[in-house]
Amino acid sequence: MSTYIQIVGRGQYLSRRAVLGAGLFAGTSLLLKACAGSSTSQSSPVGKQLVITTFAGSWEQFYRSELIPAFTANDQGTVSVIPMVSLEQVAKLKASPQSPPFDVVLLDEGPFDAAPKDLFQPVSSSLLSNYEQVLPALKSKQGWGPTTGVQAVGIAYNPKTVSSPPTSWNDLLDPHYRGRVSMQGMKTTQGTSVMVQFARMNGGGEANIESAFTLLREQLKPNLAGIAANSGALATLFQQGEIDLAPHDLNNVISLKEKGLDIDWVVPQEGGIALRPAQQIVANAANPELAAAFLNAALSQEVQTAMAAAPYYFLPANQTVKLSGILAEKLGSTTEEALTKLILLDWSLINPNRTKWIERFDKEVQA
Amino acid sequence: MKASQLFSPKEWQLALPLAFFLHLFYVAPLAILLASSFQQAPGVAGVSLAQYGNFFGDAVNRDVLVDTFILGVQVTLACLIFGYPVAYIYARAVGIWKTILTFLILLPLLTSAVVRTFGWVVILGKQGLVNSALLGLGVLQEPVKLLFTHHGVAIAMTQIQLPLMILPIVASISQIDSRLLAASASLGGGAWRTFWKVVFPLTLPGVISGCLLVFALTVSSFVTPSIIGGGQIMYMPTLIYQQAVVLLNGPFAAAISAILLVMVLTVVIGLSVLSQRSRAYIR
Numbered sequence: 001m002s003t004y005i006q007i008v009g010r011g012q013y014l015s016r017r018a019v020l021g022a023g024l025f026a027g028t029s030l031l032l033k034a035c036a037g038s039s040t041s042q043s044s045p046v047g048k049q050l051v052i053t054t055f056a057g058s059w060e061q062f063y064r065s066e067l068i069p070a071f072t073a074n075d076q077g078t079v080s081v082i083p084m085v086s087l088e089q090v091a092k093l094k095a096s097p098q099s100p101p102f103d104v105v106l107l108d109e110g111p112f113d114a115a116p117k118d119l120f121q122p123v124s125s126s127l128l129s130n131y132e133q134v135l136p137a138l139k140s141k142q143g144w145g146p147t148t149g150v151q152a153v154g155i156a157y158n159p160k161t162v163s164s165p166p167t168s169w170n171d172l173l174d175p176h177y178r179g180r181v182s183m184q185g186m187k188t189t190q191g192t193s194v195m196v197q198f199a200r201m202n203g204g205g206e207a208n209i210e211s212a213f214t215l216l217r218e219q220l221k222p223n224l225a226g227i228a229a230n231s232g233a234l235a236t237l238f239q240q241g242e243i244d245l246a247p248h249d250l251n252n253v254i255s256l257k258e259k260g261l262d263i264d265w266v267v268p269q270e271g272g273i274a275l276r277p278a279q280q281i282v283a284n285a286a287n288p289e290l291a292a293a294f295l296n297a298a299l300s301q302e303v304q305t306a307m308a309a310a311p312y313y314f315l316p317a318n319q320t321v322k323l324s325g326i327l328a329e330k331l332g333s334t335t336e337e338a339l340t341k342l343i344l345l346d347w348s349l350i351n352p353n354r355t356k357w358i359e360r361f362d363k364e365v366q367a
Numbered sequence: 368m369k370a371s372q373l374f375s376p377k378e379w380q381l382a383l384p385l386a387f388f389l390h391l392f393y394v395a396p397l398a399i400l401l402a403s404s405f406q407q408a409p410g411v412a413g414v415s416l417a418q419y420g421n422f423f424g425d426a427v428n429r430d431v432l433v434d435t436f437i438l439g440v441q442v443t444l445a446c447l448i449f450g451y452p453v454a455y456i457y458a459r460a461v462g463i464w465k466t467i468l469t470f471l472i473l474l475p476l477l478t479s480a481v482v483r484t485f486g487w488v489v490i491l492g493k494q495g496l497v498n499s500a501l502l503g504l505g506v507l508q509e510p511v512k513l514l515f516t517h518h519g520v521a522i523a524m525t526q527i528q529l530p531l532m533i534l535p536i537v538a539s540i541s542q543i544d545s546r547l548l549a550a551s552a553s554l555g556g557g558a559w560r561t562f563w564k565v566v567f568p569l570t571l572p573g574v575i576s577g578c579l580l581v582f583a584l585t586v587s588s589f590v591t592p593s594i595i596g597g598g599q600i601m602y603m604p605t606l607i608y609q610q611a612v613v614l615l616n617g618p619f620a621a622a623i624s625a626i627l628l629v630m631v632l633t634v635v636i637g638l639s640v641l642s643q644r645s646r647a648y649i650r
Contacts, residue, residue: 087613094615179512185598187613226515227598236485240492242514355614362609363427365599 048077052104056083066306071297086111093119103285108189109276114351120280127292130299135319147276149314154272156248160262169268173219180244181223186361193273194247206349251313267341274342404621418622435603439586445525446532446581454536484591487523515597523595532577539573571645583631603627
């Protein structure tokens with residue numbers, strides 16, 4: 001008796017299931033069809049739309065609140081922003097060079113220099129009415145996009161615990177700060193720059209970093225509380241009083257300071273390091289003219305003035321913009337003057353060895 | 368009856384949409400990944416074990432593998448020890464307490480791992496909650512270093528994975544027939560004896576699936592180990608990211624991924640065998 005009921009029950013159960021399953025299957029295939037159909041119709045309005053990348057944090061904030069509103073105000077097109085680190089942007093472009101996922105990218109000079117150049121297209125200066133105003137030192141000799149804004153790397157410190165402000169990169173090695181120093185790893189532009197700077201100060205340079213590794217092993221590592229994964233992590237470490245000293249960007253430090261953190265920043269006597277991220281137009285971009293218009297908007301006096309002020313504090317590439325406030329106090333009244341206190345590294349010498357160095361650095365610092 | 372014949376009751380067909388999806392977006396990429404791990408170098412044709420040789424030839428990489436495994440085991444055990452009592456209490460709770468406990472257990476799942484991880488940075492720091500409390504109570508003279516250590520990562524991961532251990536155990540505890548407990552008590556079994564002889568064996572399937580989830584997700588997690596551990600402590604996922612995205616060494620990254628996959632599969636198969644034995648025991 002009970003078996004009989006079970007069989008009947010099971011039969012009904014299955015038929016309901018079967019109908020449901022068939023329905024689901026039909027629904028899914030309709031959905032797939034719909035997806036395939038919509039992708040073809042999407043290609044027509046692409047002309048007025050730019051897909052661009054930027055770095056997360058201050059850069060993204062600057063793009064969203066200043067650059068993009070300024071660009072779209074002229075009714076030139078719409079922009080969608082994707083925040084991503086340089087190396088990842090290059091990896092994505094490499095993965096699909098024929099139909100690139102972005103139109104304009106923002107890349108640190110190191111990763112840009114290392115990337116295959118057929119991923120990008122040079123920008124004609126005739127399309128950039130603001131090109132004349134760009135500081136010559138920040139223009140590319142090969143005709144690539146000029147530097148968008150300069151970030152100055154110096155030493156950030158906690159004025160509560162560090163009584164006399166540091167003056168030299170060597171202060172990071174002072175045994176007095178054992179376990180109270182942090183830095184970003186060599187996979188970041190900042191970390192590599194600092195290591196190369198240490199090499200330069202000890203008889204090496206962009207092509208020969210051996211002396212910096214010796215320094216790392218003997219003097220820097222005992223001082224390191226840890227290697228910060230990114231600049232956000234570095235900020236948290238300062239905030240928690242976990243560290244006293246770290247190489248850091250001026251712009252990040254100012255914005256932390258304005259939020260009330262005990263943090264200040266100095267240019268070391270050997271010179272700070274200038275990081276020069278630049279926008280590039282991607283090869284095979286759907287609308288190169290629109291992309292060039294976007295680059296031009298980024299270089300305009302109006303946008304560059306906003307970029308040099310609160311809360312971003314990047315050094316402007318446009319030489320008609322004067323520095324003010326903290327930026328002027330730390331680095332001088334113009335970007336040109338600021339660059340005399342900063343070192344420009346030659347990434348074409350660094351890049352051939354960089355991957356080896358990153359691997360070696362990560363192994364050397366293992367706890 | 369006719370309708371059920373029309374849509375013939377072959378249950379496997381129900382899984383077709385998902386199977387199609389998984390083959391396209393999971394099985395095929397996985398096959399490509401495994402194939403590329405046998406490349407000698409990016410873009411070089413031919414089959415070679417060079418990448419695997421490189422991995423096991425380097426002491427640092429072997430340490431990373433061992434550390435990852437140890438982290439997985441530690442976090443799984445900690446989750447089990449902390450999670451089981453909570454699951455037990457939850458299964459016995461009534462009324463409003465059940466709602467409150469549900470909320471508390473699920474709470475960690477409601478915020479993103481990134482946010483929780485930064486929270487742990489604040490807690491584990493030298494002037495963080497843990498150190499301030501221990502120093503204030505006079506337990507410690509010097510603050511202990513937890514941030515950027517293996518222990519720090521294990522502590523944070525335990526909190527983050529805990530719900531995944533509790534939920535399967537709750538499911539299996541609530542399936543236990545309460546008459547079994549009454550029977551055990553009436554036959555003279557004390558609370559502990561009842562627990563170890565009746566309740567615990569009956570919840571083994573839940574415990575094992577909790578362990579599986581926690582272990583697999585711990586050894587493959589990326590955000591928490593990279594922020595709490597900092598650059599100085601590496602685990603397999605950080606190594607994969609470094610090789611694939613930073614150094615653009617695809618074949619080596621694929622080989623590391625394959626090794627991680629083998630480790631997870633070994634544990635999964637081991638635990639599944641245990642699970643079947645425990646089911647046999649229940650019947």
